Amino acid sequence: MSVQLPDSSPTVPVPALALRGLAKRFGGKIAVDGISLDVPAGSFYGVVGPNGAGKTTTLSMATGLLRPDFGAAFIHGVDVWAKPLQAKKLMGILPDGVRLFDRLTGEQLVTYAGLLRGMDREVVAQRVGELLEALDLSGDAGTLVVDYSAGMTKKIALASALIHAPRLLVLDEPFESVDPISAANIRGILDNYVSSGGTVIVSSHVMDLVQRMCDHVAVVAAGRVLAAGTVDEVRGGATLEDRFVQLVGGGNRTGGLEWLRTF
Amino acid sequence: MVAHLLSLKWRLLLNGFRRSPGQIVGIAIGGLYALGVVATLMVVLVALRWADIETAHTAVVLGGAAATLGWAVVPLVASAADMTLDPSRFTTSAIPMRQLLAGLALAGFIGLPGLSTLAVALFTAATWWRSVPAVAGALVGAVLGVLSCVVLSKVVTTATASLPASRRFKDASSIVVFVPLVLMGPIVAGVVGGVSSSTDYLPELARTVSWTPLGAPWALGGDLASGNVGAALLKALISLATLLALFACWNALLRRALVTPPYSGGSGKRGGKLGLFGLLPATPTGAVAARSLTYWHRDPRYAAALIVVPLLPVIFLFQSGQSGGYSRLMILGPLTAFVLSWSIAADVSYDNTAFALHLATGVRGIHDRLGRALACLAFALPVVLIFAVGPFFLTADWGWLPGILGLSLGVLLTGLGLSSIVSARYTSSVPLPGDSPFKKPPGNVAQTLAVQFGGMAVLFVLLLPELTLVVVQSVTGDPSWGWINLAIGTLLGAVLFATGVRIGGRWLDRRGPELFAQLSINR
Numbered sequence: 001m002s003v004q005l006p007d008s009s010p011t012v013p014v015p016a017l018a019l020r021g022l023a024k025r026f027g028g029k030i031a032v033d034g035i036s037l038d039v040p041a042g043s044f045y046g047v048v049g050p051n052g053a054g055k056t057t058t059l060s061m062a063t064g065l066l067r068p069d070f071g072a073a074f075i076h077g078v079d080v081w082a083k084p085l086q087a088k089k090l091m092g093i094l095p096d097g098v099r100l101f102d103r104l105t106g107e108q109l110v111t112y113a114g115l116l117r118g119m120d121r122e123v124v125a126q127r128v129g130e131l132l133e134a135l136d137l138s139g140d141a142g143t144l145v146v147d148y149s150a151g152m153t154k155k156i157a158l159a160s161a162l163i164h165a166p167r168l169l170v171l172d173e174p175f176e177s178v179d180p181i182s183a184a185n186i187r188g189i190l191d192n193y194v195s196s197g198g199t200v201i202v203s204s205h206v207m208d209l210v211q212r213m214c215d216h217v218a219v220v221a222a223g224r225v226l227a228a229g230t231v232d233e234v235r236g237g238a239t240l241e242d243r244f245v246q247l248v249g250g251g252n253r254t255g256g257l258e259w260l261r262t263f
Numbered sequence: 264m265v266a267h268l269l270s271l272k273w274r275l276l277l278n279g280f281r282r283s284p285g286q287i288v289g290i291a292i293g294g295l296y297a298l299g300v301v302a303t304l305m306v307v308l309v310a311l312r313w314a315d316i317e318t319a320h321t322a323v324v325l326g327g328a329a330a331t332l333g334w335a336v337v338p339l340v341a342s343a344a345d346m347t348l349d350p351s352r353f354t355t356s357a358i359p360m361r362q363l364l365a366g367l368a369l370a371g372f373i374g375l376p377g378l379s380t381l382a383v384a385l386f387t388a389a390t391w392w393r394s395v396p397a398v399a400g401a402l403v404g405a406v407l408g409v410l411s412c413v414v415l416s417k418v419v420t421t422a423t424a425s426l427p428a429s430r431r432f433k434d435a436s437s438i439v440v441f442v443p444l445v446l447m448g449p450i451v452a453g454v455v456g457g458v459s460s461s462t463d464y465l466p467e468l469a470r471t472v473s474w475t476p477l478g479a480p481w482a483l484g485g486d487l488a489s490g491n492v493g494a495a496l497l498k499a500l501i502s503l504a505t506l507l508a509l510f511a512c513w514n515a516l517l518r519r520a521l522v523t524p525p526y527s528g529g530s531g532k533r534g535g536k537l538g539l540f541g542l543l544p545a546t547p548t549g550a551v552a553a554r555s556l557t558y559w560h561r562d563p564r565y566a567a568a569l570i571v572v573p574l575l576p577v578i579f580l581f582q583s584g585q586s587g588g589y590s591r592l593m594i595l596g597p598l599t600a601f602v603l604s605w606s607i608a609a610d611v612s613y614d615n616t617a618f619a620l621h622l623a624t625g626v627r628g629i630h631d632r633l634g635r636a637l638a639c640l641a642f643a644l645p646v647v648l649i650f651a652v653g654p655f656f657l658t659a660d661w662g663w664l665p666g667i668l669g670l671s672l673g674v675l676l677t678g679l680g681l682s683s684i685v686s687a688r689y690t691s692s693v694p695l696p697g698d699s700p701f702k703k704p705p706g707n708v709a710q711t712l713a714v715q716f717g718g719m720a721v722l723f724v725l726l727l728p729e730l731t732l733v734v735v736q737s738v739t740g741d742p743s744w745g746w747i748n749l750a751i752g753t754l755l756g757a758v759l760f761a762t763g764v765r766i767g768g769r770w771l772d773r774r775g776p777e778l779f780a781q782l783s784i785n786r
Contacts, residue, residue, distance in 0.1 A: 065779060107534035107537065146697065
């Protein structure tokens, strides 16, 4: 079955990530319903949406983890599903809800990620040391990942995604269960990365965080893009949170529950 | 306070009955069974009154020692420790240590095991109803013995109570439990063999055991009945010292347990030790091999499979020792080759969603396959060679060596090749990462069985050349067929290994995301 896509070739200048009519159905449920999106190179892009909006499914299809039913994804112009090896060299990903090889020590895990990408031993060793230092994990480099806390596990997964200096970072819920200090630490690293020309895509449902951190945002609900653009365009004067609730709907039911006030 | 603890325990026991009718039926059946066992033992003890002193002494001492051992081991293995009065629950209520110890020890008697042991132990007085000192000794011994049982089990459970929560202990215990299970046959056969081979065996054993803390309290009655007052006094001292030492241990452990919260993480370790990642070549294949080998010894699900390997020859030696012929030992090499090579047929299923890293880094399928297969081959090859050659030092039937060697190598290489294909395409339901190897895995059992048995059937077909040659050699008795087998097994095996790795790699490249989607179902 072939579908006429709105624009099947990426536009110039080449976006870091271009999605064209991505769609995925699980059984009878349509998880992603034709998402098209351009993420400009050098942007800090937030993808927000309620639970079950299709954020993780979309990002999985964009990064080569889940084969889409329809549509295509391009990383800097490289078709993810036609030339997966070439596309995967360009991006680092932090999937959500995925296990790690947690019987390795933190140091071994990041080294493993580097070696799997065919990097030199010396380069890997140097970068692993610096990454662990930057993420404040050097004190636990020799501890098995299975004994890490949830926040440390996120950070070591992030280090594995950064080891090959990708041009695009796709992070699914990177700040979940990360303590405020580590979150600030990660944000600093990501800001530096973006200011030196890298592109970051984060999914989150913490609106405040996205508004403060990102310069672009896409609001996704029920498998569609409801709004996309720079943060200021999307929020149009209101806070991102209010705009989000307004777009997605269903948030005004504050009536009822009167008994809650009669202690 | 002691009375409070006792009544609490009694209340908990009674409330247990009220939970559900099924529970009552279960407890009733258990109770009847215990009653039957206790009654039988009592009859035996009374009957021993008319046996000669030596026999009675042997029976009582060995029975008592076995009971003591049971009290120590059962809570460990069955994890059925009676935690109704878990000391950590009293952390917040300030109870004086001495009273807590006494109360918990006495409360240990309330319940089927405690009451049964006490009743049977006291009945040893009937066995020694031969003189006043003998009866007195039996009663004192029974009290000391049963108290030691209860306190010993408390020491064991308290010592390990904080451990099961720690990952390291969980890993170790889930592997160690395998050893006695696998060796169950030989152990039982060994004891039976020892008993039947010499009539002096048991009395000798009893005499030795009676001087150890395990058997000392149970020997008091017998020693006094035969007039060994000195020995009886010494053994009474041993039992008393044992009991006091156990109480002291328990006291110390409990003190520590009450102020130490349940296990919470280990201290950080600095890096610098890359282990195998620093030794193997810095290529994707080398990295996958290093990761696999690390998992073979660090993940209990793999290690449990590995620990069976050194036990295989023990089992075979035992069976051969009993049947007299060592010819059966020749299967050892091929069998080990099969077990080890087939063990990676569910390798990707063992990864679970951690496989996402392979998918995300875009490692080529062939590198993934080759790394895993080589990791297994690295230790499987020497083991299989040793196991294939070793038996011939016993049988001296060297004419069979080339054939068996050929079959073993054929099985190993073909098995690894086929496993590389199977695990690239099909998932099996296996225990999740971090779960015990014994835990029933989630997922589709029918598919697992189909994959496993289908794969084994294909393996059998692929091995037909080697198997046929073995049959031909045994029919003709001509060892030259064995040399042909060695050549065929090695060459055909190597070809099938390479083919399997290549096909598996291509399938993985093409269907990686689909495989990952299957893995994500059971996470």
